[in-house]
Amino acid sequence: MIAIHNNPSEVLFHYRWIDYCEKNNIPYRLVNCYDDDIVEQLSGCSGLMWHYHQAGFKDIVMAKPLLFALEQSGLKVFPDFNTAWHFDDKVGQKYLFEALKIDLATTWVFYDKEEAIKWADRSDYPKVFKLRGGAGSQNVKLVRSVSAAHSLINQAFGKGFPAYDAWGSVKERIRKWRLGKTNAFDVLKGFVRLINTPRYAKVMGNEIDYIYFQEFIPNNDCDIRIIVIDGKAFALKRMVRENDFRASGSGDFRYEREAFDPRCVSLSFEYTHKLKAQCVAYDYVFDQDNTPRLVEISYGFANKVYDPCTGYWDEQMNWHEGPFNPYGWMVELMLKETSI
Ligand SMILES: Nc1ncnc2c1ncn2[C@@H]1O[C@H](COP(=O)(O)OP(=O)(O)O)[C@@H](O)[C@H]1O
Ligand SMILES: [Mg+2]
CATH class of the missing domain: 3.30.1490.20 (ATP-grasp fold, A domain)
Known part of the structure; x- marks a missing residue:
């Protein structure tokens, strides 16, 4: 029996995991990771899946400690230690990549x-x-x-x-509003947060x-994100903002297979083995010699953005055209590991 943290938010993975379990008759139990008796709630479960978030204020306080404690006791968790200790920590990633000889910018x-x-x-x-x-x-x-x-x-x-960069966030909300990518309420929220910063920033x-x-790796009009889960990879091209060098968060995406240099895909498979990780999103830009250069990694991602992806690669670099369910891959990973 897999335990899944009970948070139905559509920006998180849980509702997709639950949907996959329902459709495939996989037994699961909903638990609340913030409950004091969470360890007891997990008795009889073989694993726990929790998509905790970098801006979740409670998550920042206790998600990693809880998951790592459970993992140490032998429970399978998603994300596990190797996947997540460096999540939202670019300083940790610098040392990790240097130590594992992964070519970070x-x-x-x-x-x-x-x-x-x-x-x-x-x-x-x-x-x-x-x-x-x-x-x-x-x-x-x-x-x-x-x-x-x-x-x-x-x-x-x-x-x-x-x-939390309050002014930067106001400017970004106005930019998105001008492009029709967000509403006036979101802009207003940005102004409110000038005075009342989000709770997570207070916690941090x-x-x-x-x-x-x-x-700085110049002249990129996009970055390339490759996500690897259980020997399969899919990709997203994110265009940089106008008069800017930054792609992440721009809201401007491309999905066609031709947009992706296969070198980014094979590097990501190789790195995932080195990292021994369950799920990693790799962000690449290209240097003046057209070599892909990694700038950061993350286990979490905004699930809906990847729904239009047109297919995925396996580790032999075969392309599988058509819809696929990476959230199902995560659940299968837990079942695979738990049956060992
Ligand atoms: N060293 C770099 N050289 C050029 N562009 C970069 C570099 N690092 C990041 N970028 C650009 O800035 C964006 C955000 O950087 P990133 O490190 O991925 O931070 P975030 O965690 O906010 O996504 C990337 O999507 C990429 O377009
Ligand atoms: Mg990024």
């Missing part, structure tokens, strides 16, 4: 202001600045000059950065005493 992280200034003074520009967490390009900025780098370094080792506190820079 060159990334520098400093914990000492003087070291950061020394590096900034001898660097060329632009570079990319990121916070360790955040999605949809929210905390990703272009650093155009040494003086811009200095001011970011001063802030990082001074008052720090809020995890300020990002402070580290600074993250990445090599």
Whole structure:
């Protein structure tokens, strides 16, 4: 019996898992991971599936500790430790990729202001600045000059950065409203959040005493996201925003198979073996030699965006045209592992 966290939100995976279990007569039990007696609720279950979210304030407090504790006791969990310890943590990912010899775009992280200034003074520009967490390009900025780098370094080792960029979010909501991708209420919400920041940002506190820079890979009009689950891969091309270098969160997508360089797919299969992970989304851009360069990974993704995907690859790089159900793959992964 698989346990599934009881949250029917359409931005999360649960309703898709439940639907797959219902249609395939797979027994499951709904549980509430926030309940004090959650461990007891899981008795008799072989696994727990929970799509926790980077902006879920309770999730930030306790999702990883609960899942890792359960995994240590022998319960199968989704996402497991190898899949998720680095979720929403680009600093952790830098070390992981260096240690596993996975080719991440060159990334520098400093914990000492003087070291950061020394590096900034001898660097060329632009570079990319990121916070360790955040999605949809929210905390990703272009650093155009040494003086811009200095001011970011001063802030990082001074008052720090809020995890939620309130002004950036207002601007992004207005951009989407102009393009007809969101409504006026969403814009209004952005203004309210200037005063009342989202709860998750309060939980996370300020990002402070580290600074993250990445090599800037220019001239990309899109990024390519490849998602690998249980030996199968599907893809999404995301166009960058107008007059911007950032694709994630733009809301402008392409799905045709020809949009995807097979090198990104085979690299993603290779990396997933190295990571020993259940489910990974890889974001790539292309450098001046047209080589795919990884910029970050994530286990979670916005499920509806991938519904129009036109097919998937298997590990032999065969293309399977037509609709498919990656949420079913996640459930099957749990059944496979639990039957070992
Ligand atoms: N080093 C880089 N060089 C060029 N473009 C980048 C680089 N890193 C990120 N980007 C662009 O910025 C977007 C957001 O960056 P990413 O690291 O994926 O953050 P997020 O977690 O917000 O998705 C990407 O979709 C990509 O288009
Ligand atoms: Mg990204």
